Amino acid sequence: MENPFVSTETETSVLTPEALGKEIFEGKGMCATCHKADVETSGPSIKDISKIYTDKKASISLFLQGEMDPIVDPSQYEIMKANLEITKAMTEAELQALETYMLSIK
Numbered sequence: 001m002e003n004p005f006v007s008t009e010t011e012t013s014v015l016t017p018e019a020l021g022k023e024i025f026e027g028k029g030m031c032a033t034c035h036k037a038d039v040e041t042s043g044p045s046i047k048d049i050s051k052i053y054t055d056k057k058a059s060i061s062l063f064l065q066g067e068m069d070p071i072v073d074p075s076q077y078e079i080m081k082a083n084l085e086i087t088k089a090m091t092e093a094e095l096q097a098l099e100t101y102m103l104s105i106k
């Protein structure tokens, strides 16, 4: 008989970091309410964030842990700052997945 626990485990590990990142971004992270792929809405577009972080070789994951000052739009940081309460509670793997997903949008 198939063990349901094992099969769930397999599915989770099959998800690429990019796919997991997208799932968190649009799901429990609720990031997509303010960040669209390539248009600026309440927050900068993912494309703009991705470009700046790639150019500056900065770490999105460190920013989301509250260990780095904002480099995209410091004047709007107060709005973003509230979300760090959510991301600070995430695991290293979840943060890396978010970073991989965001940097994949160019």
Ligand code: HEC
Binding pocket: 025, 029, 030, 031, 032, 033, 034, 035, 042, 043, 044, 049, 060, 063, 064, 069, 070, 071, 072, 073, 074, 075, 076, 077, 078, 079, 080, 081, 083, 086, 087, 098
């Ligand atoms: C209520 C709207 C809102 C939500 C929700 C939101 N953001 Fe933001 N975010 C902003 C705004 C506004 C900025 C621009 C200010 C800034 O650069 O810090 C920003 C900036 C950023 C930056 C660039 C920071 C920098 O270096 O300046 C990253 C990375 C980011 N958001 C990721 C996320 C992720 C991941 C989530 C979901 C966990 C999220 N945001 C949810 C509004 C939001």
